[in-house]
Amino acid sequence: MKYIDEFQDPELARRLLDDIHSTVTRPWALMEVCGGQTHTIIRHGIDQLLPEQVELIHGPGCPVCVTPLEVIDKALEIASRPEVIFCSFGDMLRVPGTGRDLFQVRSEGGDVRVVYSPLDALRIARQNPDREVVFFGIGFETTAPPNAMTVHQARRLGIPNFSLLVSHVRVPPAIEAIMSAPNCRVQAFLAAGHVCSVMGVGEYPELAERFRVPIVVTGFEPLDILEGVRRTVLQLERGEHTVDNAYARAVRPEGNPAAQAMLEDVFEVTDRAWRGIGVIPDSGWRLSPKYRDHDAEYRFSVDGIQTREPAECRSGEVLQGMLKPHECEAFGTVCTPRTPLGATMVSSEGACAAYYLYRRLDITTAAREASPVV
Incomplete structure (x- = not known):
């Protein structure tokens, strides 16, 4: 299959690994800012095949994981109302709010x-004009355009009973927040290719220059990750800090102008809370005043909700790259995919779920000399 098998070739992977091993001379810490990339890294054991000097830090790139508890509780409140049909992608149904999740709301009627x-x-x-239909719109720049287009369509077609519960976040402000943290160890970023396919790379050069970090736009297959790491390490060893597009087959420098125009029409930039991290200025979107009638928070007046995170859940530290999932005391014991404490164990892109699914109950350096599992 074109662009799949070619990017899972074990021999090409070995060549890239050899190149990385021969290039690196000192320790470097790289952060991938995409949950899909995290799963590729853990599934294929890429982090264990890299030189010991190259550490991959898992960033806040899972859209489900960073959706704040307050928004989850607002979703639970809205979904509990008898006049509402609450629609969501499936991975949000098991994300724990304060005391329950959307599956429990459904079981209660x-x-x-x-x-x-x-x-x-x-x-x-359209099929249920006597009911209020709410769609749970979460995610990064990748999922924001279709959600914006749907709101635009609802307004154009005159469908007044449709609204959007918005929790969209933006990657560049998150990178800025990570690099501004006093205990930051990150020296380079693997940027999410699908985000850049929408937004382009125009927001990254200023960040690379200001914080003096390489930012390499990277895809999601094993060879994509290895090529991204290779280019990043090469820059670090040379003392460079530029934006490099290693995913040119999908990402144009200008991104997708049509999608960007839709975002600009429907949304406006706002401060946004990230679960386990806190509020990051200008890091999210909300519906603009033009589309206020389709804003579920405004329509259902779900303000003043009090939230409470489980004390034993350390997903916030995982999302900030301060802690690897297996280092959390609850991982694999009281916190499992069947009994998750936080969203990072629930989502298909969560780092904790990846470590659990691919049996990373303990990290070892074994098999560094083995062939890559692709």
């Missing part, structure tokens, strides 16, 4: 439905 597109929720709204 709430009309909670899994959809595969925000347009599915819009169709449900």
Whole structure:
């Protein structure tokens, strides 16, 4: 299959690994800012095949994981109302709020439905004009354009019973927050290729220059990750700090202008809380005043909700790259995919879920000389 098998070739992986081993001369810490990349790294054992001097730090790149507890509780409150049909992607249903999740709301009689597109929720709204239909819109710049387009369509078609519960976040302000932290160890970033396919790379050169860190736009297959690491290490060893697009087959420097225009029309930039991290200025979107009638928070007045994170959950430290999942005392014991304490154990892109799924109950350096598992 084009662009799949070619990027899982064991021999090419070995060549890239040999190149990285021959290039690195001192320790470097790289952060990948995408949960999909994290799963590729752990699934294929890439972190264990790299030189010991190269550490991969898992960043806050899982959209489900960074959705704040307050927004989850707002979703639970809205979904519990009898007049509401609450629509969401499936991975949000098991994310724990304060005391329960959307699955429990559904078991208690709430009309909670899994959809595969925000347009599915819009169709449900047209079919049920006597019900309020809410779509849970979360994620990074990748999922924001289709959600924006759906709100635009609802307004254009005159579908008044459709609204969006928004929790969209933006990557560049998160990078700035990470680099501004006093205990930051990150020396370079593997940027998320799908985000850059929408937004382009224009926001990254200023960050690379200000913090003197290489930023390499990277894809999601094993060879994509290894090539991203190779280019990053090469810059670090040379003392360079530029933006490098290693995912040119999908990312243009200008991104997708049509998607950006839709975002600018429907959303406006706002401060946004990230679960386990806190509020990052200008790091999110909310619906602009033009589309206020389709804003579920405004429509249902879900303000003043008090939240409480489980004391034993350290997912916030995992999301900030301060802690590896297996280093948390609750990992694999009281916190498992069946009994998750935090979203990082629930989401298909969560770092804790990746470590659990691929049996990383303990990190070892064994098999560094083995062939890459691809």
